[in-house]
Amino acid sequence: MIKHADAIIVGGGIHGCSTALHLCLAGLKPVLIEKDYAGRHASGVNAGGVRQLMRDVAEIPLSIRSMGIWETIVDLVDDDCGFESHGQVLVAENDAELDACRARVADLNAHGFTHEELIDGAELRRLVPAVAESCPGGVVSRRDGAAQPARTTTAFRRKAEQLGATIREGIAATNIRREHGVWHVDVGAETFASRVLVNAAGAWAGRLATQLGEPVPVETIAPMLMITSPVAHFIDPVVILRGRKLSFKQFPNGTVLIGGGHLAAPDQDRNETVLDWRKLAESARTVSELFEVMRSATITRAWAGIEARMRDDIPVFGPSALHEGLFHQFGFSAHGFQLGPGAGAVMAELIVHGGTQTRIGGLSIERFRKTTPSATA
């Protein structure tokens, strides 16, 4: 018995769930297939940064679109997702880094983007009083903030299901094939069919793309995070560093999340990661140097989520270059959480209307076709 759906979405991360929800809002009945459960990997265990700051120009329009949704997220998913907007601050630790910040902001302004603002030492200390005196300034994106990732992904999943999406968790999508112009996907004993297939399979999306004849340069990564016991409130914005791998955020309950992109060793087939404590120790050193108040905090937990990183560090987003009805939404390269709400909205527009007002051209899978030897020959 084949069940027909308006779209089949493979992957129950923030992206798959957001696309499912936005398709429902457009009146469609999608099916979402998740081999584990929604938010099991990167979408549920990332740092929760809702950041426009320091993004590649190619994804800024999508990021700005998403920011608008974040600010009214409760209207969309009936849950505030723990979203708080205290800004995100990039800290320059020396004058050379501050010069690079200045150039960056000028470049964005030239592109017409004004969300990043250069700040001097005084403004930096006003925003982040605890930061080391030696830091000369940085960049702030004032509308940015942070949310709770698992809660957010779960809220999108729940709302999509309420609006009529069919959710299948705990069973992998297999035998994905196109017959007479219609995509067929087996899910255990069930088979779903649809003219639309969305590849939002995160770390598993590269395999699926390859299987469908569109290999892309993607690797599996597992950025590590750790969280401390509560310490007295000392910081509001999310802080990231210009020169070293560190991101830093204090929650309302006082706990402090420390991340920044040091990687664990992922074991994708086991759903496991092996943490690299020497790298986490580097993060701990950086934190101690910049924030004296943190030295006596204790680390209560560390983890890593599995996700996909593209060679050029920006996602693959948009229609397939090969198959009609196939759409890609993956490879967010450790910064996809903020993009989730907007990417789902734009993906729904692509599927329903065949186009979107949001500029996403630079994210197309086409960019990898052009550089392959066979394409240039």
Place this chain on the structure above:
Amino acid sequence: MSAAPKQDQYDVVVIGAGPAGLAATAMTAEAGLSTLLLDENAGPGGQVWRAINSTPVKTEALLGVDYWSGAEIARAARDSGAEIIHRATVWSLDRDLEIGVSVGGGSAFVRAKRVIIATGAQERPFPIPGWTLPGVMTAGAAQTMLKSSGLVPDCPTVLAGQGPLLWLLAAQILRLGGRIDRVLDTTPRANYIAALPHAFGFLTSPYFSKGLAMMREVRAKVRVTSGVTELAAEGDGTLSAISYATASGKRERLPAELLLLHQGVVPNVNLAMAAGIEHRWNERQLCWTPVLDAFGNSSVAGIAIAGDGAGIGGAQAAVVRGRRAAGDAIKALRPQAKIVDLSAELARAERGRAFLDVLFQPARQFRIPQGDTIVCRCEEITAKDVLDSVAIGATGPNQLKAYRRTGMGPCQGRLCGLTVTELMAEARGKSPQEIGYYRLRAPVKPIMLSELASLPKSEESIKAVVRG
């Protein structure tokens, strides 16, 4: 004094200096394997032989013969040539057999060819109404004070629950002149019948006569109420009374300042689970136990588990399991070595366990709380909160974290994990195995940020500096 490990690589690292860990250490070190024993406590013994070298309670009869049998095994470990570090907290173990250990305010990493986890048991959560009130504590905590400092209760005290350790503690408190006003026995009456088929093994086991004598000793001095089916701690800010009901319909309210709760022990799974070792739900012991082969080898190559962490078996079984795991490590690293087969000895030590498991299976209402009873102490989440989350889509303990932050506090699930699994399983009509458990992560014990920061730099970053 506690000093950092002398080497960064050992043949065998044993974690935990209780019966299993001490026995394993003595054997691998005597076989010539470089052996490191890491233990959290100030001295050897684990829980069951806590403070075996230092207890102020010197009169043998007070703590019992079984307690003092630990001294000999502790001595054997000490004289074996193994490196033994106390006050050492193992906070990480991964499938590459790398161990993160915190000693004396600093952390170090050691690698092992074989790891024997002997981290023992912890008390099963006993989530009754009021169990978080000051004045309510676990029997295990009371026993720790008794063994290490000779402290016993002298205020109105009630012991409630079931299982051999409850009776042992009662006997020890009484022998040391402590006060117990009442013992409330929660063993379900149906368990006596269910356990009958296993009674033969028990009657011929070492537990039988000892257990019976201990219960007689306690009953001679304290009133015991059995068949307790409801239990609540009451008080405004601190414990003032305990109310209970029995299967025969009797209800009573006892004034009390101290309530000691105990309903058995379960494997301490945090380190093993964080290392990625597969566990399964044990239907008879109603807890997670690791999947092990006959020698205690786990699903992660090179890591064995011995002692109660492998499934509750008691101290005597722990010693044999420790030796079996040690024997297998010796065989793996010294293939020509002769290893004695211990399977008959283990069977003897484990005899009677099935009877105890079934007899002391805690009743459903003491494992699966209702309403406003706290489940997660760290975040103050009630049973109703958990069920509300299930109703809006939380499917298992890991999803529940996103709704309620359960398991994410300082106890890392030790006090709520089993309750959450069983509560969600029942609410969703699934088995605990299907529902699963929290994914546990290092550090399994909190470590100071400054301590982590002081770790030796990675080779990569040292190279980067040299090149720069």
